[in-house]
Amino acid sequence: MQTEGEHMIKKQSKHEEAPKVSFARDIRPLFRDVDISHMEAHGITLDDYAFMSDPDNANKVLGTLSPREDEPPVMPPGGPYWTPDQLALFAQWQNEGYQP
Numbered sequence: 767m768q769t770e771g772e773h774m775i776k777k778q779s780k781h782e783e784a785p786k787v788s789f790a791r792d793i794r795p796l797f798r799d800v801d802i803s804h805m806e807a808h809g810i811t812l813d814d815y816a817f818m819s820d821p822d823n824a825n826k827v828l829g830t831l832s833p834r835e836d837e838p839p840v841m842p843p844g845g846p847y848w849t850p851d852q853l854a855l856f857a858q859w860q861n862e863g864y865q866p
């Protein structure tokens with residue numbers, strides 16, 4: 767019998783000891799120096815919390831890092847591409863309200 771995945775739902779609110787995803791601790795270290803320096807020239811400051819915590823900017827950044835149907839991610843050009851876990855962590859950071 768199919769379970770529709772309802773058993774996968776996590777009761778996160780009952781685990782208050784789990785810290786929320788933090789930009790400084792968890793997200794900022796995912797960017798390499800070369801990512802930051804190249805993108806800064808395009809006005810995309812991957813290491814700047816103020817820039818990254820703007821949902822428009824964060825969504826664009828995540829879009830470039832994410833695989834598309836038949837093609838690899840746009841960024842970083844040629845890879846190494848972010849893993850599914852890294853992409854999920856970024857999305858979790860967004861969903862948890864862009865904690866610094």
Ligand code: HEM
Pocket residue numbers: 797798800801804805808810812826827830831841842843
């Ligand atoms: C809104 C988000 C982004 C936009 C619009 C964007 C756009 C661009 C553009 C136009 C270039 C120049 C391409 C070229 O001349 O070959 C570039 C280069 C680059 N981008 Fe991005 N990018 C974004 C996000 C990112 C992210 C999230 C990363 C890494 C985590 C990244 C890493 C790089 C690197 C390393 C280069 C230089 C590649 C090279 O010169 O070999 N970019 N990006």
